[in-house]
Amino acid sequence: MKYVPKLPDDSVNITKNNPVVEFLKMVTGIFVITAAVIFVISVASQLLSPYIPVKVEKKLGALISAPMCAGKMEEEVEELETILDKFRPFFSSKDKRLDYRICVLPDDTFNAAALPGGTIVFYKGLLDAMEKEEERAFILAHELGHFHYRDHNKRLGSALIYVLMATAFGTFDSGAAQTISAHTASFMFNRFSQTQEKKADLFALQMVTLAYGKPDGAIKATRKLKKFNKLNKFRHYFSTHPHPENRLRYIKEAAGL
Amino acid sequence: MEFIIFLILLSTGFFIGRMVESSHLKNIREREKIFANIPVVTAKNFTDPEKSVAGAYMVTGNVVVSIDYFKRILAGLRNIFGGNVRSYETLIDRGRREAILRMKESAQTADIILNLRIETSSIGRSADKKNSLGSIEVLAYGTAVKYKKDPTDIQP
Numbered sequence: 001m002k003y004v005p006k007l008p009d010d011s012v013n014i015t016k017n018n019p020v021v022e023f024l025k026m027v028t029g030i031f032v033i034t035a036a037v038i039f040v041i042s043v044a045s046q047l048l049s050p051y052i053p054v055k056v057e058k059k060l061g062a063l064i065s066a067p068m069c070a071g072k073m074e075e076e077v078e079e080l081e082t083i084l085d086k087f088r089p090f091f092s093s094k095d096k097r098l099d100y101r102i103c104v105l106p107d108d109t110f111n112a113a114a115l116p117g118g119t120i121v122f123y124k125g126l127l128d129a130m131e132k133e134e135e136r137a138f139i140l141a142h143e144l145g146h147f148h149y150r151d152h153n154k155r156l157g158s159a160l161i162y163v164l165m166a167t168a169f170g171t172f173d174s175g176a177a178q179t180i181s182a183h184t185a186s187f188m189f190n191r192f193s194q195t196q197e198k199k200a201d202l203f204a205l206q207m208v209t210l211a212y213g214k215p216d217g218a219i220k221a222t223r224k225l226k227k228f229n230k231l232n233k234f235r236h237y238f239s240t241h242p243h244p245e246n247r248l249r250y251i252k253e254a255a256g257l
Numbered sequence: 258m259e260f261i262i263f264l265i266l267l268s269t270g271f272f273i274g275r276m277v278e279s280s281h282l283k284n285i286r287e288r289e290k291i292f293a294n295i296p297v298v299t300a301k302n303f304t305d306p307e308k309s310v311a312g313a314y315m316v317t318g319n320v321v322v323s324i325d326y327f328k329r330i331l332a333g334l335r336n337i338f339g340g341n342v343r344s345y346e347t348l349i350d351r352g353r354r355e356a357i358l359r360m361k362e363s364a365q366t367a368d369i370i371l372n373l374r375i376e377t378s379s380i381g382r383s384a385d386k387k388n389s390l391g392s393i394e395v396l397a398y399g400t401a402v403k404y405k406k407d408p409t410d411i412q413p
Binding site: 003005006007008010013014015017019020022023026027029030177179183 | 260
């Protein structure tokens with residue numbers, strides 16, 4: 001038998017396909033799956049959130065807010081409670097179901113939040129920027145708007161979906177799948193959140209106008225938000241809140257200015 | 258920011274990984290031509306009545322190859338949808354061919370390599386993780402046989 005040198009055939013062991021096309025197909029697949037799941041569960045959480053009993057909501061809220069708010073900045077809290085009392089005559093039956101509690105945290109963060117159970121958290125950073133009472137009133141009314149539309153409950157549902165998706169894709173040990181689904185989820189939640197923020201802004205405008213007889217607080221506070229804004233319009237597209245310029249525009253339109 | 262880093266790593270992995278892979282495959286093809294004259298078989302015994310064995314010794318060729326970030330991500334995504342993991346196919350192919358070549362390089366005076374065996378193991382940080390592969394070690398080993406040129410020729 002004569003040995004005939006033969007080179008290995010390198011065409012049989014490797015599947016011939018374009019890796020970029022393969023990558024794009026799978027990324028699109030994950031995007032579609034994530035988007036579909038988030039859409040379905042978001043709609044479900046929208047429909048179910050009004051049925052979460054106030055008792056359950058309060059228990060959940062206590063878990064989050066109790067360790068966060070204990071004995072912080074009582075002086076500022078008193079001032080904000082006076083503003084809250086000005087809104088009370090205009091509360092609908094929906095707004096009266098919760099016992100609102102205000103808490104101010106000694107932190108430079110430029111934010112405020114509505115926690116389940118009726119706790120409104122203000123950060124000192126935002127309070128310092130909103131010097132006038134009517135400006136603070138707008139921020140407070142904005143958070144009341146979130147309670148009015150039960151956004152805090154819907155967000156709890158969203159957070160749950162987020163964790164579930166991350167866990168589901170995490171079981172495949174694919175960092176990419178987790179990254180893609182996390183960014184898809186974050187993008188969808190943020191777009192959804194911008195709608196909620198707009199509704200809360202318009203609710204706040206209505207409350208400020210009713211309590212103070214003019215919409216000035218809403219306009220001034222939004223101008224301040226614009227002044228302290230650090231993100232450009234493109235980055236705001238992916239943010240939880242609309243761009244302050246847009247907020248100012250629709251608030252002015254709604255106020256007839 | 259995290260997403261931008263991910264995209265940078267992905268594109269760097271794709272372009273540099275592609276360059277490294279094609280240059281490695283080119284190098285493998287060239288060396289395969291050079292060493293094509295040394296036959297390698299999986300048979301344990303090879304008897305040729307016209308030849309007698311002067312010496313036999315074990316030869317090994319060992320290589321550790323890794324895949325780029327892009328392929329690692331691609332393989333991770335394949336875990337979800339299933340199907341051929343193309344990114345690992347090229348890794349295994351390159352590893353196997355390189356290990357055999359290294360084995361041949363260590364047996365340049367041999368007339369034939371018998372009983373070729375190939376073993377692989379996963380090494381590196383991901384070695385102990387299920388469904389994860391970072392680097393593979395491919396070990397090729399066999400028995401190099403040198404035939405007698407004349408009856409008095411005996412080699413260790």
